[in-house]
Amino acid sequence: MIYKDHEVVIHHCIDVNVPGYLILSPIRHVTAYQDLTQTEIMTIAIILQKVVGILQQISEVEKVYILNLAEETSHFHFHVFPRYSWMIDTLNAELFSDGKLDGAKLFSYYRRENKVDNLQDLSSLDQTIAFIRKRLK
Template identity: 30%
Template sequence: MRRIQLANGTTVEVECLSCALVNGVVEPDGGVIYESDYFHAHQDVAYPIRGLVILASKRHVKSLDELTEEEKIDYIQVLSKIRESQRKVLGIEYVYYFYNEDTTHHFHTWMVPRYEWMYDFGRSVESVRPVLLHARNEMNDDENMEEVKKSIAALTVELNR
């Protein structure tokens, strides 16, 4: 078991945080944005950026090539659906996508929107980590968190029509 402190200060003991999230043992702040047969989408509010979405496989696998053909098709369809909703509902023009295989969690992709204020940190992939740290350390006020939760709710409504 691993002991993990969540963004809201709650500490949980789980074998795998991703498994706990996709199985409903741990509820993400703002709730589940969307679920398909194979994937689960939510926001990690520890990084309070409007429209940031994490898309995680429900099955405990580490890499893209471990997905079944059905899961791969579902992954692309869900990823596209979320991206379309980010653009339509939140006006997000650009998104950076990240997934890594050397993680303690299982297969998941971060969809990190790009806003004008982020260009102060640069325009390349190298700017994303400083952007995330800035959001986590400087944007966790009540007003911004309320905006993030509104964006989660708006995406949830759009994606579950």
């Protein structure tokens, strides 16, 4: 866990080795955005703004994607996914649609390609997690 208050929790995605790939969820169980309270919405918005700003301070982060897909779990959450310069492989057709970089495809590709089976494989993320945690205090 990186951050927790009365409304939200942030943790690093535990099965994908992409530094700074975060999951932001409300504490209260809800299944859809429209089920959030005004307070939860405001807290999420403020924390998202802070977290995106922090991620953009990391070397080589060019952009930060914020997604809600809700295909694998019924608890509402946002994926906060940093796009690093090393991710742009112009020779990889899987990342492009109509000759343009496709953020959704990039997200899916790197989630699949950087999946880990063992949490020990994530030990290299400790420095990034500490960087984010320190700036969120």
